[in-house]
Structures are given as structure tokens and as C-alpha cells.
Amino acid sequence: MAAPGLFISFEGIDGAGKSTHIDALAAAFRAAGRQVTLTREPGGTPLAEKIRALALHEPMDALTEALLMFAARRDHLRQVIVPALARGDVVLCDRFTDATFAYQGGGRGFDWQSLSILELLAQDAPALGADFVQKTLLQPDLTLWFDIPPAVAAERLAGARVPDRFESQPVAFFDAVRAGYARRAQAEPQRFARINADQPREAVADEVRAALDGRGWL
Ligand SMILES: Nc1ncnc2c1ncn2[C@@H]1O[C@H](COP(=O)(O)OP(=O)(O)OP(=O)(O)O)[C@@H](O)[C@H]1O
Ligand SMILES: Cc1cn([C@H]2C[C@H](O)[C@@H](COP(=O)(O)O)O2)c(=O)[nH]c1=O
Numbered sequence: 001m002a003a004p005g006l007f008i009s010f011e012g013i014d015g016a017g018k019s020t021h022i023d024a025l026a027a028a029f030r031a032a033g034r035q036v037t038l039t040r041e042p043g044g045t046p047l048a049e050k051i052r053a054l055a056l057h058e059p060m061d062a063l064t065e066a067l068l069m070f071a072a073r074r075d076h077l078r079q080v081i082v083p084a085l086a087r088g089d090v091v092l093c094d095r096f097t098d099a100t101f102a103y104q105g106g107g108r109g110f111d112w113q114s115l116s117i118l119e120l121l122a123q124d125a126p127a128l129g130a131d132f133v134q135k136t137l138l139q140p141d142l143t144l145w146f147d148i149p150p151a152v153a154a155e156r157l158a159g160a161r162v163p164d165r166f167e168s169q170p171v172a173f174f175d176a177v178r179a180g181y182a183r184r185a186q187a188e189p190q191r192f193a194r195i196n197a198d199q200p201r202e203a204v205a206d207e208v209r210a211a212l213d214g215r216g217w218l
Contacts, residue, residue: 003034005085006217007138009096011181012146013174014167015153016197021144021208022092028209029090032218037084040094041072045079048072056164062108066115069100070122077123077138090217096140098184103166106180107173139191144211145181146197146204150174153197 008025010018026036042052051072055065073096084091097119104110123137150171157167185192193211197204212218 002088005088006034006090007081007085007093007140007142008090009093009098009140009143010146011095011098011102011143012148012197013102013150013153013177013181015157016146016148017153017156017201017204018144018146018197019094020201021146021205022094024205025208025212026090026092028212028218029092035087035089037080037089037091039076039080039091041076041096041099042069043072044076044081044093047075051075056166059165062104062110065108066100066104066110066118069104070118073097073100074122081138093140096143097137098143098145098181101184102177102180106183107166107169107177109176139188141191142211142215143185143188143192144195144208145185145192146195147178147181148197150178 010022012018022038026038029036041048042055043049051068054060055068055072060068081091081093100119101112101115105112105115119137153174154171157163161167185194195204195207195211199207
């Protein structure tokens, strides 16, 4: 019998270092014989990538930003995530719904209750496909939260690329985003693994591997 699908998300403030570790984890799963779908949010489909370009570069208010994130996510769920999980793939996703609560909720100050309603709407089950039958919201099986002080992340990003709308925010914004992630992690401690990202790459990789060990996935 094919292995059931597995959904792992990678979260953290900009520059935390999550992208650095996604490819290594994909290689580990492939070496274990698993089919891997590597994707990201906002993005992952042609439509969602167009939304990403708008959300990262065009001026807009917090509600517009939140609506765009969920619109992109719905298309991504329909086109990529749900079909991949149904095939039995390991889905490695660079950000998912926790990012909306952390950035639009924590960072922009948008209220969490409204975000929860949008989350429900974006996952409206019948329209996600006949195979998508579930009673609860789709959440990752594991969320790796790369936690780092904003000043350290900013130093890593400095000069690396032209900053987008989020990357150009002040440290205080990322303090609030980080607090948003902490709140999500506290609410669902079994799903979240906090990775201390303020360490050399090898030490971070060891923590990532330790978070996977014991779950029987690799
Ligand atoms: N442990 C580390 N120590 C020092 N520098 C690191 C470490 N991990 C990653 N970096 C560097 O920090 C920068 C940001 O890393 P990366 O792009 O992986 O972060 P990210 O969390 O994916 O950021 P973003 O969400 O903004 O794309 C890169 O230049 C990367 O080489
Ligand atoms: C999913 C999601 C993302 N964001 C923000 C977080 C980042 O600043 C960018 C994505 O860029 P990355 O370098 O690929 O991580 O978008 C957000 O504000 N809300 C979300 O839901």
C-alpha cells in the first residue's frame, strides 16, 4: 500500500534561513523512496505566483493583503497541495497559513478571528474536490519554525537582494511577526517544532533532522 501523504511547512521571519534547509530535506525524503512536492506560498501555481508578485511589491492595506494571501492559498491547495497529498507525496511547503497569522495578524495587526474565518472560507471543502473530505482544517503534519532574533535575520539579508515590501519592514514589525509565530506554536505544540535558527548552518540542520527523527517518516 502507498504511504499516506505527508505535509511539512517551513516558517519563520524573512532571512531566518528556512530555504537553506528545504532542499536537504527533500533529498533525504527522495533517498528514502518518497515522491516529494516542493512548493511555496504565496505561490506554487501560475495564478498564485502572479498574486505573489502583487503582494510582495504593490502597496495595499492589511485586509487586501490578507485576502490575496488566502486567494493564492486556495488556488495552491486546489491545484497542488491536495492532489499531491492524495497521491501520497511528501509536500514540503515554504510557508503556509501560519505565515498569514504571523505576518498579517502579528505584523500588520489584523485581527485573528477574521483571519480564522478567511482560513475556513479558503478551505471550503466541496470546491476543493471530491476527494477532499475532512472535518477539520487542513494543517501541516509538522511545522518547522525557524526562530531567530530579527536583528540577526536582517543582518543576513542586508545587501543580499533588493528588499520587497515585507523585507523592508523595520525590526519592530518582525518582532511582532515573531510573536505571532510564538502564539501559533503555543496553541499547537505537537504540530510545531521550534528550530533555533541563530546558529551555524550545520547546527540548524541537526535540529531539523532531530525534529524529524522519531516520527518514522525517514
Ligand atoms: N545558519 C546560518 N548562518 C548564517 N547565514 C545563514 C544561515 N542560514 C542561512 N543563511 C544565509 O542567510 C540568508 C537568508 O537565508 P534563506 O534565504 O535560507 O532564508 P529564508 O528564511 O528562506 O528567507 P526568506 O523567507 O526571506 O526567503 C542567505 O544569504 C543564507 O545564505
Ligand atoms: C504565505 C505568506 C507569506 N507572507 C510574506 C512572508 C514573506 O515576507 C513573503 C514571502 O517571501 P519568502 O521570501 O518566499 O518567504 O510573504 C505573508 O505576509 N503572509 C503569508 O500568508
